[in-house]
Amino acid sequence: MSHHKTTLIVTNQDIRDISIDCLYQSNPFLEVTTKPCVIPAGKRTEVTFSFYPRQIMKYSETVTFLVNGLSTVEVVIGGQGTELRVDVVTPKKKVVNFGALQIGETCTRTVSLVNRSLAPVSFLLVAAPNAALPSGVLSINPAMEITMKPRGSHLDVQVRFAPTARVPYFSEEVMLECVGGISVPLFTIQGSCQAVGIELDTEHIPFGAVVRGAQSTRKLVMYNTGDIGARFRWDETSFSPDFSISPVEGYVATGMHVDFTITFHPAQHNRDVRYDNLICDIEDGTQLYLTLTGACIPATPTKEVLNFVCSVRSKETRSLTLHNKTGTLWTLVPVIEGEYFSGAEQLVVEPGQHRQYEVTYQPLTMTTENRKHNGSIFFPLPDGTGLLYNMTGFSDQPRPIGTLPIDIPAKTQHTETLRVHNWLRVPQRFIVIREILKPDRPDPATNLKGFDYIDVPGLSEREYKLHFEAYKEGNVHSKITFKNEQSGEFQFYFVTYKVSAAGVIDTIKLTAPVRQSVSHTIPLFNPLSVSVTLNTQLHNSTEISLLPTFTVPANSEGLFSFEYMPLKAGRSDAKIVFNSIDLDSTSTRLSCWLLLLDQNEL
Numbered sequence: 173m174s175h176h177k178t179t180l181i182v183t184n185q186d187i188r189d190i191s192i193d194c195l196y197q198s199n200p201f202l203e204v205t206t207k208p209c210v211i212p213a214g215k216r217t218e219v220t221f222s223f224y225p226r227q228i229m230k231y232s233e234t235v236t237f238l239v240n241g242l243s244t245v246e247v248v249i250g251g252q253g254t255e256l257r258v259d260v261v262t263p264k265k266k267v268v269n270f271g272a273l274q275i276g277e278t279c280t281r282t283v284s285l286v287n288r289s290l291a292p293v294s295f296l297l298v299a300a301p302n303a304a305l306p307s308g309v310l311s312i313n314p315a316m317e318i319t320m321k322p323r324g325s326h327l328d329v330q331v332r333f334a335p336t337a338r339v340p341y342f343s344e345e346v347m348l349e350c351v352g353g354i355s356v357p358l359f360t361i362q363g364s365c366q367a368v369g370i371e372l373d374t375e376h377i378p379f380g381a382v383v384r385g386a387q388s389t390r391k392l393v394m395y396n397t398g399d400i401g402a403r404f405r406w407d408e409t410s411f412s413p414d415f416s417i418s419p420v421e422g423y424v425a426t427g428m429h430v431d432f433t434i435t436f437h438p439a440q441h442n443r444d445v446r447y448d449n450l451i452c453d454i455e456d457g458t459q460l461y462l463t464l465t466g467a468c469i470p471a472t473p474t475k476e477v478l479n480f481v482c483s484v485r486s487k488e489t490r491s492l493t494l495h496n497k498t499g500t501l502w503t504l505v506p507v508i509e510g511e512y513f514s515g516a517e518q519l520v521v522e523p524g525q526h527r528q529y530e531v532t533y534q535p536l537t538m539t540t541e542n543r544k545h546n547g548s549i550f551f552p553l554p555d556g557t558g559l560l561y562n563m564t565g566f567s568d569q570p571r572p573i574g575t576l577p578i579d580i581p582a583k584t585q586h587t588e589t590l591r592v593h594n595w596l597r598v599p600q601r602f603i604v605i606r607e608i609l610k611p612d613r614p615d616p617a618t619n620l621k622g623f624d625y626i627d628v629p630g631l632s633e634r635e636y637k638l639h640f641e642a643y644k645e646g647n648v649h650s651k652i653t654f655k656n657e658q659s660g661e662f663q664f665y666f667v668t669y670k671v672s673a674a675g676v677i678d679t680i681k682l683t684a685p686v687r688q689s690v691s692h693t694i695p696l697f698n699p700l701s702v703s704v705t706l707n708t709q710l711h712n713s714t715e716i717s718l719l720p721t722f723t724v725p726a727n728s729e730g731l732f733s734f735e736y737m738p739l740k741a742g743r744s745d746a747k748i749v750f751n752s753i754d755l756d757s758t759s760t761r762l763s764c765w766l767l768l769l770d771q772n773e774l
Contacts, residue, residue, distance in 0.1 A: 510547020
């Protein structure tokens with residue numbers, strides 16, 4: 173409610189003091205401010221009248237003053253109540269719209285006011301309080317009390333919007349507040365400051381205790397409550413080596429959120445793992461901070477120990493039974509330690525179920541009583557605990573690669589191809605050890621030969637040529653070993669030769685006239701280191717002349733000669749057999765078939 177004040181001056185023009193008292197009682201539209209007083213001669217006093225018009229009309233009041241308690245003086249107070257007509261000059265500017273500004277931008281708008289009232293108006297321009305608007309963001313000038321003259325006077329008001337942080341959309345009325353308590357809306361201010369408003373649902377994630385080798389996961393949510401989408405990126409290296417986060421980078425749209433999975437996978441025992449102020453960079457230049465804590469404790473092995481026994485370079489498989497007594501699906505990635513132990517990379521166990529997990533032991537080196545192959549297998553569980561099993565392997569000598577039975581006649585060279593394997597990734601050189609197991613005593617009539625070394629590239633195989641020749645009938649059991657002299661590892665074959673009689677070495681056809689002789693020479697080789705005496709036997713013929721014995725020097729060839737003289741025309745067969753005390757006859761027999769023809773048959 174607007175009001176107007178006026179002052180009445182009362183002067184004492186008498187030569188004596190006078191007393192004065194106002195007999196008027198103030199009412200809602202007229203208020204008199206005065207007190208009974210004595211006015212000295214020649215002095216004066218002031219009486220203040222405040223006019224509060226309640227209606228648009230003319231007012232008139234008579235105010236009575238009592239002078240010296242005897243006489244009265246009446247004063248007529250008149251006034252008129254008029255309409256308050258302060259408004260915006262241009263109706264379109266009743267809404268001042270700043271639009272959407274960015275942080276740091278400043279925008280100023282001018283609003284022109286006009287006073288069409290019949291009386292001057294004193295007022296303040298006040299914007300309604302708004303918690304969404306930080307202090308100092310919105311200002312109106314002039315900010316002090318304003319008095320506008322009546323009948324069309326103008327006033328320019330400056331409205332300034334300078335956001336320093338995100339401001340949601342707002343619409344605020346600017347009020348004209350008169351001293352009497354009248355409040356009239358003049359115009360509306362609208363606007364906003366668009367900015368990225370990204371925040372995390374928490375700044376600290378505790379993981380608790382996790383077994384070494386196991387892992388535990390937690391969820392983290394990033395919200396964008398702002399008006400602009402933005403890219404983000406975590407400093408991935410700052411999470412290493414005990415933590416990891418996924419995704420590392422991405423984009424979060426306005427009003428949306430991004431879920432992160434943070435994994436705690438400690439590698440070393442530590443009772444206090446703490447990563448402070450891990451940084452996430454936002455596209456607008458701001459940063460978010462996260463703190464992760466946890467502890468790494470050692471795993472306690474189960475009482476069950478897996479024991480493996482097998483020959484080197486063979487394998488044995490054992491099974492473990494895992495029971496999932498929880499209501500969560502287990503997707504386990506076992507961690508196997510030990511060079512020669514292996515298993516599946518993943519095992520899925522449904523809630524309330526059990527599954528078998530197979531572990532394979534495949535040693536490449538032999539063990540001793542004091543040096544076995546040790547290992548372990550650890551199943552990290554989703555809750556950060558785990559199951560640890562110890563494993564022990566004993567690797568015995570290798571089994572033979574093969575046992576080869578070979579049948580050959582005596583006095584015949586035989587070459588057998590043996591495949592030599594290299595189970596390592598690096599080349600290996602093997603010394604070749606050729607042993608005759610049976611007969612027990614070395615026999616010079618039996619030869620087992622081949623190269624003394626063979627080189628085999630990594631993870632491949634080579635062929636080894638083994639040569640055998642025997643001059644006696646019988647069975648020869650041999651063992652061929654390929655040994656790495658540096659590591660002591662070896663592989664071997666058993667080769668058994670069954671040597672049969674030599675059979676007919678040659679067939680000789682002789683032709684001669686009746687009662688005329690023809691001679692022939694047979695070469696005979698002695699493989700022994702001593703000379704050999706051969707006894708000759710003639711079968712089915714009286715027409716061949718030969719020596720009863722024949723000596724062949726050591727490691728040399730002798731020439732045996734005989735004569736054939738037929739006594740009658742016709743055809744006959746004969747056989748010559750050579751026997752030796754040093755060489756078994758059945759294995760050194762030489763047979764010759766003779767075709768005897770008479771001259772008349774030529």
